[in-house]
Structure formats: structure tokens, C-alpha cells
Amino acid sequence: MLSCLYPLPSTLLQNINLENEMGTSKKPTKLLCMEDYPSWVDKFETYVQALNYETWTAAEEEYIIPKNENGENYWLSQIAEGDKALFLKEKKMLNFFKQAIKAEIFQLLQHNGSCYSIWQALLNKDRGNPDMRKSKMALLKKEFDIFTQVNGESFTQLIERYCHLVNQMKRLKIDKPNYEYIDKLADALPEEWGTFIMV
Incomplete structure (x- = not known):
């Protein structure tokens, strides 16, 4: 009964984390x-x-x-x-x-x-400084080259991870043609998606 009136500590913590991540109408993320x-x-x-x-x-x-x-x-x-x-x-x-x-x-x-x-x-x-930036760029390029689906990863998680990687690359001004981004994502999808990709 009390849990209906007062949120549990874990729920409060989740709400605080969500507010920090998303912000509210009264405060920014x-x-x-x-x-x-x-x-x-x-x-x-x-x-x-x-x-x-x-x-x-x-x-x-x-x-x-x-x-x-x-x-x-x-x-x-x-x-x-x-x-x-x-x-x-x-x-x-x-x-x-x-x-x-x-x-x-x-x-x-x-x-x-x-x-x-x-x-x-x-x-x-x-x-970061120029050396750190250069190192970060090299790491992101390598990560992009070997990007593939991880065992047990859902389609949503795959897309989120891919979008995060592409955003990081664009933030560091690593430019690639659109077809490379598309091909890399298509290659990372499970084999059963092959028919949909061909269509």
C-alpha cells in the first residue's frame, strides 16, 4: 500500500537518471x-x-x-x-x-x-589535443571498418551502436560517402536480412 503512495528507492533513482539524461521542462539534460x-x-x-x-x-x-x-x-x-x-x-x-x-x-x-x-x-x-584527436580518429575508423553485429545483440541495440559510431565520426569530421555508411550497416545485419537488403 505504501509503495503506491511513495515510490521505491530504485524507482526514484531511475527517475533521477532519466531526468539527468533527458532533462525536464524546468532543467536541461x-x-x-x-x-x-x-x-x-x-x-x-x-x-x-x-x-x-x-x-x-x-x-x-x-x-x-x-x-x-x-x-x-x-x-x-x-x-x-x-x-x-x-x-x-x-x-x-x-x-x-x-x-x-x-x-x-x-x-x-x-x-x-x-x-x-x-x-x-x-x-x-x-x-582533445591534436595527438589525442588523431588517435581518436584512427580508432573510430578502425571501429567502423570492423563494425558487425555482436552475439546476442538486438536489432535496436545494433542500430543505436551504429548511429553512435557514425555521430562520433561526423563530430570529428571523418567524412565518408553515404554509400559506405549504407554498405557497412547492410553488411552488419544478420544473414536472414539479405533478401530485404537485396529488395
């Missing part, structure tokens, strides 16, 4: 570790743009909050009238970042405090 960045970034970008596209532009355009002679940020009341909209946009976007990025990740980002620099720091952290 949460980046809990950098390995999740490729799947997180599109969800976060879409969330903010859908809620307020004007705010999103703070991540794409550099804006430095004015500072006083002591090097401290001005308060809104101290900002020039024409600059207030930019100041508010920056603060709103900063709030989205702080809600969406785990504190430990946020602290490790190298940025100057502007939303633009935070966004660029995230991109750079995901891509």
Missing part, C-alpha cells in the same frame, strides 16, 4: 562525465534554443561582462542601458551551463568566465 558529451551536446543545444534562442547566442558570440576598476563584474544596475540585454543574455546562458554541467567538470574547464569561452572549452575538452 545534465552532463555527468565527458564520455557522455557526444550524446549530451545536441540535447542541451536543442533545449536552450527551443526555450530561448536569443539566450543561446551567448554561447556562440563572445561577450565579456564589464568589470569595475577593482576587476569585479558590474551589477546589472551599474551596466549601461544599451548593454543590459547582452548582460542578461550572458547571465541566463551561464545559468543554463551551471545547471547542465556537473560541478567537477565545470571546475576543470579552462575558460575566462564568458559563455562563449565555456562552450569552446567544452568542445576542446571533448576533441
Whole structure:
């Protein structure tokens, strides 16, 4: 009877994990570790743009909050009238970042405090330095070359794994013609799909 009134701990944990992964109408999806960045970034970008596209532009355009002679940020009341909209946009976007990025990740980002620099720091952290990027690209190309269905894997899992691989490749600007992507997926499907593929 009580379980009807109060969710079980495992259900609460599942709900929290789902909220972190998908976000809610009141908060964006949460980046809990950098390995999740490729799947997180599109969800976060879409969330903010859908809620307020004007705010999103703070991540794409550099804006430095004015500072006083002591090097401290001005308060809104101290900002020039024409600059207030930019100041508010920056603060709103900063709030989205702080809600969406785990504190430990946020602290490790190298940025100057502007939303633009935070966004660029995230991109750079995901891509890594040139050597890491080159190594990651080589690994993804090899993974693509040997991609096949794993024993016991469902069709849905196969497609999800394939889409994740292709998205990672495109994020690192590994370009292949569409027919290669199609052929690779067709080759990975079980033999019984051969007739459907031929059709």
C-alpha cells in the first residue's frame, strides 16, 4: 500500500537518471562525465534554443561582462542601458551551463568566465589535443571498418551502436560517402536480412 503512495528507492533513482539524461521542462539534460558529451551536446543545444534562442547566442558570440576598476563584474544596475540585454543574455546562458554541467567538470574547464569561452572549452575538452584527436580518429575508423553485429545483440541495440559510431565520426569530421555508411550497416545485419537488403 505504501509503495503506491511513495515510490521505491530504485524507482526514484531511475527517475533521477532519466531526468539527468533527458532533462525536464524546468532543467536541461545534465552532463555527468565527458564520455557522455557526444550524446549530451545536441540535447542541451536543442533545449536552450527551443526555450530561448536569443539566450543561446551567448554561447556562440563572445561577450565579456564589464568589470569595475577593482576587476569585479558590474551589477546589472551599474551596466549601461544599451548593454543590459547582452548582460542578461550572458547571465541566463551561464545559468543554463551551471545547471547542465556537473560541478567537477565545470571546475576543470579552462575558460575566462564568458559563455562563449565555456562552450569552446567544452568542445576542446571533448576533441582533445591534436595527438589525442588523431588517435581518436584512427580508432573510430578502425571501429567502423570492423563494425558487425555482436552475439546476442538486438536489432535496436545494433542500430543505436551504429548511429553512435557514425555521430562520433561526423563530430570529428571523418567524412565518408553515404554509400559506405549504407554498405557497412547492410553488411552488419544478420544473414536472414539479405533478401530485404537485396529488395
